[in-house]
């Protein structure tokens with residue numbers, strides 16, 4: 001059963017069955033060692049049901065996924081001896097030509113001093129107070145529209 005109309009047959013995460021790399025598995029979520037890691041021990045936490053967008057996950061599933069990710073992050077950090085962990089998620093990646101599996105997932109990426117990962121922070125240097133305020137206003141407006149719909 002899919003939630004967004006995509007055929008399960010076309011999604012490698014809906015069909016995933018390599019038990020050797022599954023590190024956690026319950027009724028709603030599973031977690032695997034990434035096939036194409038940014039760093040060793042890179043983990044994907046995946047809802048079993050197909051969702052492309054984070055905001056489409058039922059609340060209980062989003063909570064459940066992040067609570068599992070919290071536990072797994074500690075285990076990954078210990079197992080990998082990482083200096084830190086970066087969390088990223090793929091949300092709605094079928095838009096914009098990203099070459100990623102369009103099934104929502106949360107990445108747990110161990111970080112090591114000098115690991116040279118292509119994750120670049122501070123891409124826009126000093127965004128400025130005016131722009132930040134405009135972005136904050138836009139998000140607050142979206143939250144108010146969202147609250148009116150609920």
Ligand SMILES: [Zn+2]
Nearest residue numbers: 011014050103
């Ligand atoms: Zn899927």
